[in-house]
Amino acid sequence: MSALWNDVERAFQRLEAQPGFEMRSAQRAMAQFVCEWLESRTMGVVEAPTGVGKSLAVLLPAIAFCLRNNARIVISTYTNVLAEQYWRKDLPLALSLFPKAPVVALAMGRNRYACIDAIRGNKLPRVRPELVRMLQEWLGVAHEGVEAELDAFLRRKSVPPAFKAGLWDAIAVPPACRARVCPYYRMCFYYQARRRAAQAQLVITNHAFVLTDAQVRLTTNEESSLLDDYDFLIVDEAHDLMDAAATALEFDLDEAFVESLIAYAATLSNQIAYALESEQPPLGFLMSVQRLAEQFVRCCRTAFEQVEMPQLPPDGIATRVAPAALAEMPALSAAFRADLHTKVKHIADTLRAEIRTLLHELTQTLQAMRDQLTEAERQAAAEVIQQFAYGFTQMDGSLSRLSEPPEGVCWLEPTETGWKACYAPLEVADWLRTHLWQKRPSLLMSATLTIDGQFDFFMQQLGLETPHRLRLPQVFDYARQCALYLPPLGTIPEPPSSPSAPGAGEYYQRLAAQIEALLRLTKGRALVLFASRHEMHEVAQRLPDLPGIRILIQGESSNADLSKQFREDVHSVLFGLRSFWTGFDAPGETLTNLILTRIPFEVPTTPLQRARKARIEAQGADAFRAWTLPLAKLQMRQGFGRLIRRSDDVGIVAILDPRMRTRAYGWEILNNLPEGIPIFDSLEALAEWLRQRTDLANTISFSSRQIASGLLKDKLVVGENADTT
Ligand code: SF4
Known part of the structure; x- marks a missing residue:
């Protein structure tokens, strides 16, 4: 047993001596794995299901290791809210279990x-x-x-x-x-906060900050960074890292970007003026800076406004892809206009040239007018120009990706005010490998990383290779705590491929009827997750008023506000999209009924989705099995994970997509859910199950018309009969 583990073990003993804490073997197993990872300085991945207590399982070894080795460890999670939760809740508890504390810091964006x-x-x-x-x-x-x-x-x-x-x-x-x-x-x-983060041994931050830090190192040739040098990286909510990395690398050029570039230049001239405020400001120099900024603004506006785009298809059209051969693939060739890229490139290159000219002329002006400035003023102006040069350099880099994409796709799409030129990478594995994994040992963890019991898809998408993997068993008793409802065949038709497809109206109507019956069953207390905004509103419109049940709809207020209202009003119902499928936490009675309206398959209609499909097919793989289905399985696992958050939670999950029964992949999805969950196809049987476990279903109210007779005559259980349908 290592000295590090002894330190952690003592911290656990102090924790377990506190009232209300109980020993969790999975938490200790994970902490032991984290100790081994720190001591072996390799890469590691951990799947720790909800309830393991992974924050403490990683914080205790990290604190002990920092104290023993004076190392610097960065712990990153997906959002600021989650990072603040670590900072205000988990970290103080973890620190209280040690006789002394390392220097700690919370780092967030400006x-x-x-x-x-x-x-x-x-x-x-x-x-x-x-x-x-x-x-x-x-x-x-x-x-x-x-x-x-x-x-x-x-x-x-x-x-x-x-x-x-x-x-x-x-x-x-x-x-x-x-x-x-x-x-x-x-x-x-x-x-x-930056200074504290640069000195701290343990830094809590979010994925965006870690990725920005890596980009700063790249653009400044490692001369500058936000986090300074650190020895280990721990990535919590690692399933979101792929999206976070894609967001960090993508770029949109539109009117809003040009306006922000212009506002940035205006701020520069204001900040120089503030910096040189004195009784006798150097007016000649300030006027020259003002003229340069105005000229920059004029040129940027003209470059953008002079280019006219033709009418664009609603889903947008690809204009450039790298590797170029992907443009020939059927998935992409039907929606590709290489000629339009010339216009986009012209704007991007002009803006880049203007940025460089502005920075060059500012430096020249400062040099030429140095006699008009005191030494202090010259230094102040130089400092401001240097601060802004970093931001301009980042914008220059973003524009270069649109002008000459290194790897990825560029496309044009219509907006309410005109058009938008976009760039996105087709994959992030190489970038993460080069700029994160090869720099230092990293540990990636989440409640949902495996598909079909394997880490392969996750590791491949993130460019990871490591034999150090840990998959912890479920903590909750799902077979006792939840039941699954799959409506009988014929209750709801197959989801339409688009809102205008034949039968779409009938589909929304019958989906709304099932949701209404389920909401009556639990008197609200439901989270209803959708795969499309349009579908969410179509269903919401068709729901009758349900007395005593308030429907909250994503987009009507901020997600944080809706989450708060949902937790506080036990009978409320929350209609949510992608951001509520993962990371949303509402323990207790308020979330007793989870409804997943359809399997969230990505439909390749946008240029990015088409280009991804083209890339997979160019590699000789089946895009559905290699990309679409694994992602859907992962998202279904994440969505399912919203229901049971504590050992005393009880509730039902309804998956209303008939393809769960009619397609082979339906069983594959079921087999990715925890084992042993009873499955019902009758709302009456479901209500009875719920009645026996809670006092919620005493006032069940739905008509027999809404209870179609089931195809599954007997109760099934997830993990059984998987190959009999
Ligand atoms: S202007 Fe001054 S106070 Fe404001 S962010 Fe910059 S350094 Fe801080």
Whole structure:
């Protein structure tokens, strides 16, 4: 037994001595695996089902290792909310189990912090004066300068939520600022957090920050970074890393981007003016900077507005792909217009040239007018230009991907105001391998990483190779805690391929009828997950008023607000899309009924999906089996995982897609769910099951018309009879 494990073991003993904590063997097994991973300095993957307590299982070894070896470990999770949960809940508990603590820090992106200069410097013309006074008061008591802290402060002051609309955007740290020449630099929340993160042994952050750090290292040739050097990377919610990496690498050029580029240049000239504020400002120099910025704005606008695009198909059209041979593949060739790429390239190249010209001329102007500036002013202007040069260089890099994609697809799509030119990588495995995995030992973990019991798909998509894998058993007793409902054949038709396909209206109607029956069964308390926004609204429109049941629909408010309302109002129902299939946590009675409306197959209609399909087919594989089906299986596992969050949760899952019964892959999907779950095809039998376990179904109310007779005459169980249908 290693000394590291002894430290962790002692921490577990202290934890288990606390009232209410019980020993979890899976949590210890995982912690032991993390110790071995740290000591062997290799790559590792862990699938830790919900209930294992993976945050503590990774934090205890990480803290013990930092203390023993003075190492630097970064723990990344998908969102800021999850990172803050680590920071405010799990980390303090883990630290309390050790006699001494390593230096720890929370690192988030710039716009998560308030800019003191904006508040103190009276640069909030659109904010009510009484609110500005409150912000100034808040600065006196704020510790981290983050939005959650401000919200709590304003709540204590009884400020109505409507007054806060747009407030954070006005006070958040801008994309670039005068940094070291700002009078508030030493006390700046963001730069303090950066300094703490650079010195900390254990840093909690999110995937976007880790990926941005890797991009900064790349663009600055390792001369600069956000996280400084670190020894180990732990990626929680690793199933979301593929999406996070694709988002970090993709790029859209549209009117909004051009406006943000222009606003950035305007901020530059303002920040130089602020930095040189004095009794005798160097007006000649400031006017020259202003002229350069105005010229830049004019040229960028003209470059964008002069190009006319033809009418584009609703799903968009690919204009360039790398490797180029993919354009010939049937999946892509029907929606490909290489000639349009010339227009996109012209705009991207012009904007890149303007950026370089602006940076060059600013430096030249500073040099030419140095006699008009004091040494302090010259240094201040140089600092601001350098801060902004980083942001301009990032934009230049993004535009270059659209102009000459290294690997990936470019396409044009229509928008409400015109068009948008987009770039996205076709895969992220090589990038992650080169810029993350080859740099340091990494551990990737999640509740759902395997498909058909294997890590292969996940590892292939993320460019990972390692024999160090751990798949922990289920913690919850799913066979006792939940039941599955598959409607009898004929209850709902097959999902239409598009909203305009024949029979789509009938499908929405019958889907809504089944959902209504299920909602009546549990008196609300349901999460209904959809694969398409259109379908979600079609069903919502067809639902009658259900007394005492409030329907919350994604998009009507922020996801955080909807989640809060759903948790607080036990009888409410939440209609959600992709963001609620994964990571959403609503333990207890409020989520008793989970409805998955259809298997979330990706339909290759957009240029990106077509290009991905073309790439897989060019490799000689079947795109459905190699990509579409594994992703759907993973998402069904993630969706299913929303129901049982605690050992005392009980509930039902309805999968309303008839293909679960009619296609072979239906059983494959079922076999990816926990074993032993009873399956019903009758709402009466389901209600009876629920009645025996809860007091929820005492007032069941649905007509016999809604209970179609079942094809499954007897109760089935997931994992049995898998090959008999
Ligand atoms: S350093 Fe930048 S972000 Fe910080 S207070 Fe000053 S201007 Fe705002």
